[in-house]
Amino acid sequence: MWRNKLLWAIGLTAVVSFGQVVSAADKGVAAKVLGEEIKYSDLEKGNRLEIYQAKKKLHELQNAELREMLIDKLIAADPRSKGITVDQYISQFVINPVAVSNEQVDTFIKNRRIPQDKINTNLKEQARRYLMQLQVGEQIDQWLEAQVKKHKVTINLQEPLEPRFDVDISDAAVRGGKNAKVTIVEFSDFECPYCQKANDTLYMLDSIYGDKIKIVYKHFPLSSIHPQAQKAGEASACAQEQGMEKFWIFHDKLFDNYRSLSVGRMKDFAKELSLDSEKFNECLTSGKMANKIARDLQQGLELGVESTPAFFINGRFVRGALPLENFRELIDQELAQ
Helix, strand or coil, rough: CCHHHHHHHHHHEEEEECCCCHHHCCCCCEEECCEEEEEEHCCCCCCCCHHHHHHHHHHHHHHHHHHHHHHHHHHHHCCCCCCHHHHHHHHHHCCCCCCCCHHHHHEEEEEEEEHHHHHHHHHHHHHHHHHHHHHHHHHHHHHHHHHHHHHCCCCCCCCCHHHHCCCCCCCCCCCCCCCCCCEEEEECCCCHHCCCCCCHHHHHHHHHHHHEEHHHECCCCCCCCCCCHHHHHHHHHHHHCCCCHHHHHHHHHHHHHCCCHHHHHHHHHHHHHHCCCHHHHHHHCCCCCCCHHHHHHHHHHHHHHCCCCCCCCCCCEECCCCHHHHHHHHHHHHHHH
């Protein structure tokens, strides 16, 4: 088996190595086979997210290198740089560090929500050095920006275009403004602690933006590590069958009890929340909603979702239970368009 794989790899390398000269007419064409063209755009259809992330990482590396090269060249153009190193020039003519106060250090640590028992003199000094580095970096960036304008530097390096994904929400649970300008689609798992945390954030966004946003729930049970997630998803879908409001009430109940879910408890929740217990129990026991959960899961995989929670804000991918401020920044960008 390993030999066949090796031969396949060698053969593929040989195919790719041939035909290094590409005519202008073939630009954008990755390969031709049996009279048909395979375009570069075709290669991105199934993995747009991974390709964008790779392009973004490449851009970050190129941007960092470009920054260093610009700094070196602009410093070299200054007569004051003769006979001194770049670091010496920066120390003398670019930066003027200001001492970081104890209050700034304490605020930085507090904002990072570091447990009190982890805070000590060593940690505070690390935070102080980090804040000093940030300050120096900001001063260098300000100098560079001024020099770029002064010397009319042309920069053509562009960020890769962020993809927007179409997410099918035709049978999903929805709350919020019917005609909201911003739609937040969440792929989630009822046994996921980070999803429970994200749920709190989404309700805060509800209170801030009201009908300006719409929130959509999609199922992405990580059954290999969360054994009750599949059935919890089915249970919420059974609740949705009795009304959208019932879904969200049941949804919140599941997250409130995400550490101790079981089919028996889910049936108890339905009774407690005044659902039609007989109809709910029959729905859950029969597994009639399993295909619905599977469709959501498959769609998430096709979109590039690998973990929960994952979000699509007007089609823009966001991974993880980010702080409220991160969501607000994206939402505000979308509302401003």
